[in-house]
Amino acid sequence: MNRLHPRVRLLWVARAVLTAAVLGGVAGGVQFAVAPPWLPGWTPAAVFAFLAVVGVVTSLLRYRVWRYEVREDSLYLERGVFTRVRTVVPFVRVQHVDTSRSPTERLVGLASTVVYTAGSRGADVSVPGLALEDADGLRERLKGLAIRSEGEDAV
């Protein structure tokens, strides 16, 4: 079982803090504009702190849970903090494989590998937080395996 690149924690924590900051800002804006008398002045800070702590803890837990494995004939993923999801993607069903890098991912030098199937939840299967060369490697490996196990497609 492979784990994600440890640096992905940085990415996820940063995202969580950013989200918390935005929502805290919204709370601050509401506080400033409406100023309901029953709302204590420290609410925005509390909102920010609460969301940030929750977000950071979930991010760290998420990293601890995330696993993936390239098996003999399928890709296996395990993830999810609250809902634990295990996905099996048989290589025969792989339509194509992408490597995608969002701006934030590029900033920390990571990439995601996205696996598409013809299923109705096709784009659900993506492996985030891989070092670029790992992502490309995974992509190539999946591609090779998918080609090798090519069959009549199911649709």
Place this chain on the structure above:
Amino acid sequence: MVRSLSPLSVPYRVFQRGSGIAIALLFALGGGFDLPVVGAAGPFVVVGLGVVAATALVGYEVAYVSRFSYELTADTLDIDSGVLSRRSREIPLRRIQNVDISRNVIQRVLGIAVASFETAGGGETEAELRFVSFEEAKRLQRELGRLKRDEDATAEPDAAGAPAGPETTELFALDRGELALLGAFSIDLRVPGLLFVAVSTLGSTVVPQYLTGAGGVAVVGLGVAGVILLALASWVVGAAASIVEYYDFRLVRSGEELQYERGLLQRYDGSIPFDKIQTLTIRDNPLKRRFGYATLYIETAGYGGGDGRSRGSEAAIPLAERDRILDLVEELEPVGDVDFERPPKRARRRYLVRYLFVVGALAAGLYAAQALVSPSIPWWPPLVLAPLAVWYAHATWRHRGHWLGDQHVVTRNGVLRRETKIVPYYRIQTVIDSRNVFQRRLDLATVTVDTAGSLSLGGQDAAAVDITGERADELRTALDARLDQAVDAYRAGRAGIGLEADGTHAETSGPEEVDAGAVTEHVGAGSTERGGPTSPDSEPVADPEGADETDETESSGGNRSGTDETESPGDGQSGIEENG
């Protein structure tokens, strides 16, 4: 041979596009308004403009029809179209999911039809021929089926040019009684919405005048009458709509295709190749279960035929007796006897807690209302629902189940809208095992089987809900392994999906070995017609666990007995048809 559209499509297209313009013109003329620049000559200018527009329209449509050509070659459908910007398309025949023909009343009078070709990609119809003669559309549908078969079987094409067409057997026809029953049970829920919009726009000016003059009792009476009228209207509209839609519904098996026809005013006529069927869904509700009826949806990966409503489920059998549905299922997908495995008992406790929680929440809500709004509001009425919650929890548990067959995984969920999904192993795309916090506490899991069927876009995939964690682990590996075997078997010359060979349609009894496990050799009755590499057969794929090496269950109704609705809880025996 390159063909073009029917010449009759010019007048129809002109009529279709021009009617709007004509109405606008009529309004302009009838209103007799003065154009500021031309003054009294206004009507003439309008008529002149109309003539110009009509000429342009006719010219465009003539050009469109004459510049539109299509050709059915041995392995592609080529379409060249466009007046100003040209577009050439080649659609590989084996990518075409189904061919639909639709024609409304006017088109039927003119003898023309719309032929649409669906592929799996994208959200819309791949190609449409507007319009060809009905005979031509039927010919295309037939030829396409034939060419695909030839391509698959690599047989030499028929020497005789005139396709005799494969023999057809009627699988299902909706009789009058069922149609009437379907109408009786159809309530169009859009009617209240539409009426509400109409009333809220018109009514706001009209109603208050009447209301001020009327007393309180009259208002209440009026309201009750309105609600009754509304219900009646929804019912009438719903009944009319479903009768119009499903009038004279027939499902015919023609070679390796399923063909359906339906409709009173607008007639639909489609074909679905067997090897494109993704899943079968049997849906029912307590009422239908009580009287032994059910609905069947046949899913392909293509976009739905006809209109957006029947998306991805071209051949839905709207209502039929359960036995007939099950016979048909057996014909399409020989599932055999289904013995559902229920979730463990602790799952039922979970449902009980869940529904009691809802009851509690309702009571708490009312209690809050009592405290905050008015002390006259009683908080206890939701508690009356508690026994109902107990019953519902039990029913939820009882109706839930999954089963692994030789070739299919079958799941069943839901009480008020119970769905039994039949997924051939060969159609599995991904297997997803998810466990949320509450499920983990009880060591339960939900295993979802994702397919390419387009009905599952609504998140209603086949799923074995609340099974034990251990079983979920087993299921995950088993499904993966069985998919592999199904793919191997498919490559070795048989599809994991398709028709049971019978006397008239013996397909193949190829001796290919499937790895591992015992394969019950299928004995095809009669001679083998085609030994083609992909002719559908239904030989059971070897069971990885070697669990049941039963003889192949044929589609005869012999082993199906308990179709009656028994509400006795906890009876162990179950088939698809089981309801207990």
